[in-house]
Amino acid sequence: MTFGNYTDYYKKDLISSEERKEFNTLNVGPTHPATHGVFQNVMLMDGEFIVETEQTIGYIHRAFEKIAERRPFYQITPLTDRLNYCSAPLNNMGWHMTVEKLLGIETPKRVDYLRIVVMELARISDHLICNSVIGVDSGALTGFTYLFQDREFIYEIFEEICGSRLTTNMGRIGGFERNFSEKAWDKIKYFLKKYPSKLQEFENLLARNRIFMDRTINVGSFPADRALAYGFTGPNLRACGVDYDVRVMNPYCSYEEFDFIVPIGQNGDTYDRFMVRQEEMRQSLSIIQQAIDKLDLLEDKDTYFAKDPRFVLPPKEKVYNNMEALIWHFKIVMGETDIPVGEVYHSIEAANGELGFYLVSDGGRTPSRLHFRRPSFIYYQAYPEMVTGSMLSDAVLTMSSMNVIAGELDA
Amino acid sequence: MLQTKTHRNQLVTNKLIRQFAEGIEAKEMLADMLCITVQKEFVPEVLRFLRDDKDLDFNFLTTLCGIHHPEKEQLGMIYHLHSFYFNHRIRIKANIKINQPSISSITSIWPAANWMERETYDFFGIIFKGHPNLKRILNVDEMTDFPLRKEFPLEDQTREDKDDSMFGR
């Protein structure tokens, strides 16, 4: 890259105060077409080059952690939807697993596999939006309009499973609210058949495209040691060359039975982040296929929740016809069941990295403290270091390839 | 080389007690994670020791957050650390008196702590000594209260259409 020298120049603080007077300040955001979401960056510019960046966040701070202290466990699921709304089911499942860890509920194998199908679909839908937006920011709108068709199809699958498109509120503590319908399975299988070729077509549009390569290779690159110090996780860390994946390191939900590759990049630039996400989508497809094969081998085809009556809602038919079931349903929904005192930390590999839930329960109907480890919030603070010395248009691409989701960032 | 989790927990406890005998207040197992309470003055040293010791190698700060215990008139800090090499997670806790809410910053150990500490300051009013830029991050700068303390009301106070007696806000 020709401008490599500039990066060092700005980073090493070689600028004299006389030169500093020549710089101008540029405000990008909080509503700006170049920022996907509400982030504000006040940049000190030397012509087209960025010298300093000051970030302001919190423009959609919604006080999740405070609300969570006033809601029973069931009612926290909808909040997790709105953390990373591009892949809501992942957050839902993460929250359910956290509560199950606190309560000591063992989920049946079938529930685990069903969850994996849903989680990997959600991962695809998140990576898909990120990668197509990288395309848009580098000037290729075509990929976005193509891939959104498939995202719509994933929405249809979610609708078939839980009745909602984006903010799914999917599943319950201990499993799912209902079994997957035949139609849902048909759609998942159709998706598995059709999507790989679409994905390949999308990749062919961009991956070896000269313009795209020039815009992304060596843009916003970040060394692995800095990434670790800044708490990067997920595809952004893997693009730097660190093969950290919670699914492999601390397997949850029977991930240890699955065979998949953790793709890594080399120099952590925008291109690597793009390619890592592309490969992860392929791996997710393979995981879904494996989960379906495993489900076919399982003998029972009806279990979709843990057999633990304390915390699992009774079936609707019973609730309507049986008084005890109605009382039980009421108790669970109103959060009047006994919750043990304890503290758990559970983390899952969400689409942006390690999504952690630190739950403190004092035995009351609501958590005493619930802290979300939100990957976007932690890695977005490295953005000034990533863009210093690069050009403004590259900073835009860097941000979209980091996939910072405003809801997750601001909690 | 790679021992079981129980061994690793034992190793961490022993090493910490040997190094900071008086600084370690308590240790307990909570669910699947070792949790060590240290005196708040020792937090930066303990964390730096955990990061730099070759046998422990906690290279990654997973998250940090605050907590409020109104009944004990205490605030607390909770750090989650992760050693990638040994695949081992631990939790470090520190208690802070609510009338002197201050603790040393760990931004020099992990730059990732920068925003997390600002968030904790924003929510609980814990002052991080040595933090490069300690100001509110999520809430508006004009705010004077610390919203995640238990006495702070959750709801927006300007709404008139919700009747408290009927909805139990």
Added chain:
Amino acid sequence: MPDNQIITPAIAEMPEGITGQGFFATSFDKAVGLARKNSLWPLPFATSCCGIEFMATMASHYDLARFGSERLSFSPRQSDLLMVMGTIAKKMGPVLREVYIQMAEPKWVIAVGACASSGGVFDTYSVLQGIDRIIPVDVYVPGCPPRPEQIIDGILKIQELVGNESLRRRNSEGYNDLMKQYHIE
């Protein structure tokens, strides 16, 4: 479908008027309304979840371009319709107000989703309880988030308002009073 079949695009309905050979006469109001309503330039003020549904609305599947709102204007100076999608926190409130004030008349506002309309589930200290506390709103779209069909329905409702608006409304007493209520001069 045979190849040679010509697909006629959906065209706007003709307003009431007198038509004869080579001419069509209608009131100026209606002609302007017709032009305005079919070329709304929306300014997407997308903050959170509803913004993602808006992306779906703009994308190939639902294709908002069919209703003449294809051209997204990210500059408030060149837009007619402010689409507020997602939670507006109290920190964001002044920004939203500034954007609204910068827009040139005539301007319309649509609040998409429960958060923008009333604060939604986020009845919290940090969230503005409905954007109508700081700017006037023409159409509310319910849902959390609303489906793209609902967003399109909201746009159609706005089009109805735009098409039937009197040319002098923006100079009227009532409109000025409304603006004064919001302390916008």
